[in-house]
Amino acid sequence: MEELSVRQLAQGLAHRQFSSVELTRHFLARMQAHRHLNAFITEMGEQAVRQARLADQRIRSGDHGPLTGIPLAHKDIFCMQDGKTTCGSKMLDNFIAPYDATVVQKLEQAGCVVLGKTNMDEFAMGSSSENSFYGPVRNPWNSDCVPGGSSGGSAVAVAARMAPLATGTDTGGSIRQPAAFCGITGLKPTYGRVSRYGMVAYASSLDQAGPFGKSALDCAYLLQAMSGFDDRDSTCMDEPVPVYPRKLDRSLRGKVVGIPDEYFSEGLDPEVRVFMERAIAWAEKEGCIIENIRLPNTDLAIPAYYVIAMAECSSNLSRYDGVRFGYRCREPKNLHDLYHRSRSEAFGAEVKRRIMIGTYALSTGYYDAYYRKAQQIRRLISEDFNKAFQDVDYILGPTTPEPAFRIGEKVDDPVTMYLSDIYTISVNLAGIPAVSIPCGIHKGLPVGMQLIGNHFEEDKLLNFAHQYQQATDWHTRCPPGFE
């Protein structure tokens, strides 16, 4: 069952080959068998079976859509009234949200069954899923390696076949990088495509939710159900949502694929480069026109991104004050002590580091040199993409400079860790969509390629990814021992 696509699962449910309850129990059993990966913070077995029963009723009565009865995992960043929402932090270890995130609500309406909430870097701050209060997540391809982050638990849930689909969020690569490290497909939509309502905020001008699946087609179904205008998120865009799964069969003939010099320069693992060259050769064979392009401000994207993300996080995380919800220190001496100790005792090291730098960057006398400067560079980066998309349909390159690194390898060196996001970060600054799909395996670890499109061109990205997956089988590879 775990190897079936979403479309096959829906057909199986519709033709009564299995029920949603059976499907749900199957995946719950796999979750239990693979607990050593630490992919889940909360398993929601009982609620899941209840939801599955409702889904079975809907299917029997004919009131069902393509995702009715399909199990999925939510990143533990989405507020849910059922169970707790921790965001990977001690701060929210006891937090039960008083409302559901729009994404949660939409997927419940679609009839999805929630298996559990997945582990992640605390408050989505990290590129390895090592910064979690609940311990590091392990990569199913090699349990000594990180799964990427921050949505590491969601990526592992899909890669180890513990869930057919999972939600994630991407602020600087947090969907695409774990998708690449775990050998699955993950898409970061256009900023404003998916509602951020009820999604715990990290850096609000960059955060965006998106789907994980084994294939582009599976992601198309999930993206379809997640997307759309929401009055409760003032940055959500009122743009029509195409029927993504129906947009994937178009030919790629004549499409122009831009290859940015900057994504193939020093720092790129030579083996990763070989797989990229093969993918480019495939595109050319399909009738795409390959063009070399420049994105000259790429190296400035990481510092600009970290300034913006840290400044916005220092502001967003000021809400955790030990007064209204979340952790409160014991026996505070006074209000000052209550604020200071509650925050210091409950935030992890990386979160505190980012709050400190963000606070510094926004403090009197430094605003222009850091935040304003970073926002100006953000415009330069966005203009690089605008210019590129005048001539090309797609931009293609590696998702990460190298495959998954080892747990503990970069944890003591923040700047090296930040540099692992070099190819994913610019996309968030420009607010454009991008998808990571598996395109090779090197020394037992998956390699991902990233395809970038212009605003609201998710359908084009999924089209390309689907065509590639029709011709190759990298996306069908399962980590050894998880078949």
Place this chain on the structure above:
Amino acid sequence: MSISLEEIQKISLLARLHVSAEEAGQYAVDLPGILAWVQQMNKVDTQGIEPMAHPMDASQRLREDTVTETDQRSRFQSVAPSTEKGLYLVPKVIE
């Protein structure tokens, strides 16, 4: 560049974080490292470039000023560390 321990204490006050002497020492190493790295932004001249706050330069959407949310105080306070009679409790501020 360097950041003094006094500056670290000032930032931690603004950030409402308690920083131990040991942590302050670590920040005095980490922060200048990260900030020096960030300063490579200065190699490009950005004079006259409009800062970009929203990826699509969209502005805030306005709505009619009508009541859309009902009172859910008791629900929201059910997750608060300490409340009494609908109020959030904190340590005494005025003696």
